[in-house]
Amino acid sequence: xxxxxxxxxxxxxxxxxxxxxxxxxxxxxxxxxxxxxxxxxxxxxxxxxxxxxxxxxxxxxxxxxxxxxxxxxxxxxxxxxxxxxxxxxxxxxxxxxxxxxxxxxxxxx
Amino acid sequence: xxxxxxxxxxxxxxxxxxxxxxxxxxxxxxxxxxxxxxxxxxxxxxxxxxxxxxxxxxxxxxxxxxxxxxxxxxxxxxxxxxxxxxxxxxxxxxxxxxxxxxxxxxxxxxxxxxx
Numbered sequence: 274x275x276x277x278x279x280x281x282x283x284x285x286x287x288x289x290x291x292x293x294x295x296x297x298x299x300x301x302x303x304x305x306x307x308x309x310x311x312x313x314x315x316x317x318x319x320x321x322x323x324x325x326x327x328x329x330x331x332x333x334x335x336x337x338x339x340x341x342x343x344x345x346x347x348x349x350x351x352x353x354x355x356x357x358x359x360x361x362x363x364x365x366x367x368x369x370x371x372x373x374x375x376x377x378x379x380x381x382x
Numbered sequence: 383x384x385x386x387x388x389x390x391x392x393x394x395x396x397x398x399x400x401x402x403x404x405x406x407x408x409x410x411x412x413x414x415x416x417x418x419x420x421x422x423x424x425x426x427x428x429x430x431x432x433x434x435x436x437x438x439x440x441x442x443x444x445x446x447x448x449x450x451x452x453x454x455x456x457x458x459x460x461x462x463x464x465x466x467x468x469x470x471x472x473x474x475x476x477x478x479x480x481x482x483x484x485x486x487x488x489x490x491x492x493x494x495x496x497x
Binding site for chain 2: 317369
């Protein structure tokens with residue numbers, strides 16, 4: 274079974290501070306991992322995926338298969354980063370996207 | 383056009399009513415999804431359509447009936463719902479290949495209230 278765990282419901286940081294949103298997963302095969310973001314009053318949208326290894330809006334995430342983790346990081350938080358962040362996973366067939374519980378990131382000025 | 387459009391945005395229905403939610407995309411995506419999202423909870427997968435065929439039903443009660451009339455449209459027919467079915471219903475679409483999933487695009491959702 275696919276399972277995604279985000280241990281923090283809320284993460285509150287000051288502007289300019291580093292951010293790390295934690296995500297651990299459970300899957301027996303080769304998963305594909307994603308971070309989705311939902312800004313206030315906007316639709317859910319993709320932030321980044323592990324296959325592309327990109328940095329989007331200053332965020333990066335590295336898939337660690339040994340620790341089954343896919344933590345989201347940003348060195349300097351900005352107020353516009355405040356949003357709900359979901360870690361998500363699909364299995365080999367790519368057709369079942371399962372979400373973690375989500376973490377609210379609040380960046381204070 | 384990289385949007386998934388859902389109608390209506392809001393829906394209030396009685397427990398004896400029959401209503402339908404609609405979802406449309408014109409990105410040529412061949413996978414379409416229905417998710418249910420309760421307040422302060424993550425989206426929960428309900429159904430997956432692949433090439434207009436139902437490929438996943440996550441043990442959803444039969445009072446929810448999905449339909450994919452063509453590759454651009456996805457409906458969710460509702461009948462005899464319960465108040466606990468009140469939620470935000472999200473539609474999404476993606477292009478995927480075996481072993482590789484591309485980005486899922488989500489609609490704004492339909493806010494359903496069952497009275």
